[in-house]
Amino acid sequence: MNHNIQFVSADEAVKVVKSGDHVHLSSVASAPQILIDALCRRGDSGELKDVRIHHLHTEGTAPYVNKEYEGIFFHEAFFVGGNVRKSVQAGYADYIPIFLSETQKLYRSGVLPCNVAMVQVSPVDKHGYVSLGTSVDATLAAIECADYVIAVVNKYVPRAFGDAMIPVSMIDFFVEDDKPLTPAHFSDPTEIEAKIGMNCASLIEDGATLQMGIGAIPNAVLSQLSGHKNLGIHTEMFADGVLPLVKSGVINGAAKAIDRGKIVSTFLMGSQEVYDFIDDNPMVAMMDVAYTNDPYIIAKNPKVTAINSALQVDITGQVCADSLGTTFYSGVGGQIDFIYGASMSQGGKAIIAMPSVTNKGVSKIAPILTPGAGVVTTRNHIHWFVTEYGAVDLYGKSLQERAKLIISVAHPNHRESLDKAAFERFGSHYHFLM
DSSP states (O other): OOOOOOBOOHHHHGGGOOTTOEEEEOOBTTOOHHHHHHHHHHHHTTOOOOEEEEOSOBSSOOGGGSGGGTTTEEEEESSOOTTTHHHHHHTSEEEOOOOGGGHHHHHHTTSSOOSEEEEEEOOOOTTSEEEOTTBOTTHHHHHHHOSEEEEEEOTTSOOOEETTEEEGGGOSEEEEOOOOOOOOOOOOOOHHHHHHHHHHHTTOOTTOEEEEOSSHHHHHHHTTOTTOOSBEEEOSEEOGGGHHHHHTTSBOOTTOSSSTTOEEESEEOOOHHHHHHHTTOTTEEEOOHHHHTOHHHHTTSTTEEEEEEOSEEETTOOEEOSEETTEEOSOOTTHHHHHHHHHHSTTOEEEEEOOSBOTTSOBSEESSOOTTOOEEEOTTTOOEEEETTEEEEOTTOOHHHHHHHHHHTSOHHHHHHHHHHHHHHHOGGGGGOO
């Protein structure tokens, strides 16, 4: 079978985009920058208007959200990443609140059209397949539903297995661009983040299946697990922190009930070492977000331990993770998918972890959430809450009991004022609680 493919230039490929179209971009390291630049050149020429652009978080630049493209491109994010945050906050771009698990459903159900999918893939193999590498998430659904699929074939895209593998017959235009993927860099954990990591790690049992988000706290947790046994990974994303634990045999997936022995993820952020790790690695299954983030799939593994972060938590256990008051900062992401999945897993633990104060010393634990703050994880969903001052289990606790517990892991400078607010809210009985 002949799998020779015909390449066109990026400028030629993006000619299929019409005014009013919806365009999906593959996410994180796989954002197809050469196509983004070509699309912006078309925008500069005055040929296009009202083109909607959708994606999850992307690394690299996002010029289509700049003010000069107002009326030409309008970005409606599934997650507000750092490169589009200011534009969303200024109104030049917008955000669609959506569970990460359902981002694919927007396309498959037809709620959002997908006219053009722009993706990056690995070189074609002898069987006529390419890999989506670091971005399966909602990108596979976009490819299935798009009128046109433009793929940048890039030798630096890792050949990942699972749902990442697609036949070249699903692609309409091929563009060649061998540029290394944008790596994501994470700072070393601070002393506070290291303490939070220790408190979370103390809750993780041997044989647990882990999910954790992005950044210093997940890496701090992972660095504490070298003495554990038979850990598994079923997550939406992972980064460098898992690699030493795979090499040492701590993460082997042996105790998982489904996908035994496999690391399951839907997108990746990390260094080149992470991209090299998943390349041609049968241990890693890069799957559709409809699978990785389905709470009922997540719950099939025992001892699922999900660790997610927050921007603010109130004394009843309401968790804000997407906005600072009315200002949108990130998105719902997969937090509820995994909090709910972990809570249904046999022996599972759903954990919200955050520093007790901001960098400026303001308490992130508040009597009430800042007006306009979005409740991502409800007070009914929260189980474990962790700061640098300890870990408390809120499940099955009354409002007054959980207020006492939450305040016990607040920063000491703020406990008295929080206690006073709880007393004013709940009345005299509050002070009788142990």
